[in-house]
């Protein structure tokens with residue numbers, strides 16, 4: 341069998357360790373050990389007691405401490421405890437007489453990496469040192485892993501969320517290809533909804549879910565006929581009924597994906613509910629409509645009205661606001677309408693870049709498309 345030594349690597353090279361502190365009150369034994377360790381590539385320092393050892397470590401930390409058990413001032417066990425506490429990355433190997441083996445074993449319980457019994461053979465010293473340093477490496481790796489685990493989990497969670505959002509985005513992109521009006525609408529509804537949610541002082545997780553829900557609220561339009569989606573004019577009753585299936589279609593598409601974000605899913609299903617109970621798909625009223633959906637309903641209507649359509653220009657901001665106020669308490673939750681108006685007044689929603697108020701007129705279209 342090829343031994344480590346025939347490959348001419350020293351223990352220090354193999355383990356990446358360089359500094360070793362030899363602690364013994366017998367100078368002769370100390371020097372023997374120092375010579376062995378130096379022969380294995382370590383830079384060695386000597387100490388005649390536990391106290392001197394701590395002084396030496398304070399000057400220059402070591403990878404490895406070889407220490408006798410019985411010494412004046414601070415003995416080997418006392419030194420072991422101090423080293424464990426002050427230098428947890430330092431490996432300690434105890435050197436004991438055969439009679440002290442039971443004590444040495446108890447030192448293992450106190451954090452020593454290994455022990456040597458006197459008299460010792462050089463090869464035994466090398467084997468124990470290698471073993472102790474290997475243990476040290478594993479302990480340090482484990483500690484490092486534990487410390488980084490939380491960070492890694494956080495990074496992976498962020499990555500998973502990015503991948504998830506990318507798949508949602510591809511659905512939203514697919515809808516935009518089919519329904520050109522949707523272009524930008526979902527993002528604006530998402531933005532307005534998030535601003536209203538913040539104005540209502542919802543917590544950041546709720547805001548995040550509402551933002552996501554706004555982004556995908558009309559996904560169900562993927563299931564609506566293009567002839568209806570892009571019809572350049574008011575809809576017939578049948579067409580209107582067909583287009584208003586989109587909240588349920590979207591909810592069915594996204595339910596398997598948005599299980600962890602139920603509020604986003606509520607936005608998709610319930611953004612066409614009305615406060616007075618005359619909405620779709622469930623005819624919910626008042627507080628029975630999830631707040632996130634009541635928020636999205638106002639954001640959705642505001643953007644639908646202010647955006648230009650093939651058959652009409654965008655409704656001016658003042659007229660849109662007047663319409664929201666007129667429908668407050670009937671179509672919309674008055675609390676949400678108030679929060680929305682507050683967000684406009686405070687500038688949190690910037691209306692400056694929206695439609696040119698002088699270029700359009702006329703009543704809002706039937707329904708929100």
Ligand SMILES: [Fe+2]
Pocket residue numbers: 557558586611612640708709
């Ligand atoms: Fe919708």
